[in-house]
Amino acid sequence: MSDNHQTTTDAQTPTGDDSDPIVNVSRSLEDLSKEATTRTTSRSDRTLIETRDLDVYYGDERAISSVDVEIPERQVTALIGPSGCGKSTFLRCINRMNDRIDVCRVEGQVEFDGKNVYDEDVDPVALRREIGIVFQQPNPFPKSIYDNVAFGLRVQGLDDEVDERVHRALERAALLEEIEGRLDESGLELSGGQQQRLCIARAIATDPDVILMDEPASALDPIATSRIEDLIDELSEEYTVVIVTHNMQQAARISDKTAVFLTGGELVEFDDTDKIFENPEHQRVEDYITGKFG
Numbered sequence: 049m050s051d052n053h054q055t056t057t058d059a060q061t062p063t064g065d066d067s068d069p070i071v072n073v074s075r076s077l078e079d080l081s082k083e084a085t086t087r088t089t090s091r092s093d094r095t096l097i098e099t100r101d102l103d104v105y106y107g108d109e110r111a112i113s114s115v116d117v118e119i120p121e122r123q124v125t126a127l128i129g130p131s132g133c134g135k136s137t138f139l140r141c142i143n144r145m146n147d148r149i150d151v152c153r154v155e156g157q158v159e160f161d162g163k164n165v166y167d168e169d170v171d172p173v174a175l176r177r178e179i180g181i182v183f184q185q186p187n188p189f190p191k192s193i194y195d196n197v198a199f200g201l202r203v204q205g206l207d208d209e210v211d212e213r214v215h216r217a218l219e220r221a222a223l224l225e226e227i228e229g230r231l232d233e234s235g236l237e238l239s240g241g242q243q244q245r246l247c248i249a250r251a252i253a254t255d256p257d258v259i260l261m262d263e264p265a266s267a268l269d270p271i272a273t274s275r276i277e278d279l280i281d282e283l284s285e286e287y288t289v290v291i292v293t294h295n296m297q298q299a300a301r302i303s304d305k306t307a308v309f310l311t312g313g314e315l316v317e318f319d320d321t322d323k324i325f326e327n328p329e330h331q332r333v334e335d336y337i338t339g340k341f342g
């Protein structure tokens with residue numbers, strides 16, 4: 049796997065600035081579409097997550113407006129849009145993380161595998177086992193590397209298989225080689241990029257169906273970013289990945305579908321990533337992705 053990372057790193061640094069989480073850099077559709085065409089999209093088109101007429105409010109303020117979207121299984125869906133347009137809010141609806149915010153109210157439907165996650169009989173804790181989340185800032189528990197990854201397994205009572213699953217998750221998260229022999233050390237002693245991969249290992253240890261990622265690489269350097277991108281590509285063979293990013297090149301590189309949110313929490317365009325980055329339907333989308341506003 050490390051060879052693979054090396055290759056991608058070399059291939060991804062031609063312009064020098066493409067790892068920065070900034071949006072106000074002018075770029076042409078032509079450059080973006082070069083990134084977009086590198087991804088193959090021969091995958092299942094079965095919808096795993098579907099929102100219908102989704103509105104989200106914080107008090108009286110509406111953060112998400114009538115969003116209908118169908119997120120395909122085992123593909124990478126990128127959510128892009130300017131700051132404050134509701135990307136994190138939308139992502140958190142999918143596994144009901146917004147439940148934890150008192151003033152937040154959700155209307156409409158979020159179906160996961162045909163079942164509305166807001167139905168009364170859905171247990172949000174069980175839901176989050178199937179739909180894991182990774183945040184912008186890596187947040188390992190103040191525990192050993194091993195215990196971080198084992199945490200969810202123990203909560204689920206999977207005690208017999210902990211050892212094997214911890215190793216497998218660390219391997220899949222492309223971290224095992226680097227930290228072999230150090231599993232008893234604190235997760236907080238790892239570098240930022242390693243901590244983020246540890247959080248990904250923790251999220252996949254319980255074998256969820258979906259991994260939500262909210263700007264998982266924006267605090268990382270270009271090499272760590274490229275490792276995370278490679279990892280996302282690998283994970284999407286088995287998992288459905290929904291990722292928020294401010295980095296247009298990253299969205300173009302790693303995703304199959306792209307959802308463009310604009311101010312007011314409106315989903316303006318949702319389509320195959322190559323279509324969005326080569327020939328978007330809406331002028332506002334083109335202006336946004338080419339850095340004319342952000």
Ligand SMILES: Nc1ncnc2c1ncn2[C@@H]1O[C@H](COP(=O)(O)OP(=O)(O)OP(=O)(O)O)[C@@H](O)[C@H]1O
Nearest residue numbers: 106111129130131132133134135136137138149151
């Ligand atoms: N906990 C909260 N309480 C009240 N309002 C909130 C809360 N979280 C978000 N909002 C508001 O909801 C809107 C959408 O915020 P959100 O964090 O989803 O945007 P975002 O697209 O993720 O932005 P960014 O790119 O800066 O992360 C904003 O107007 C924000 O102020």
Ligand SMILES: [Mg+2]
Nearest residue numbers: 135136137262
């Ligand atoms: Mg956000």
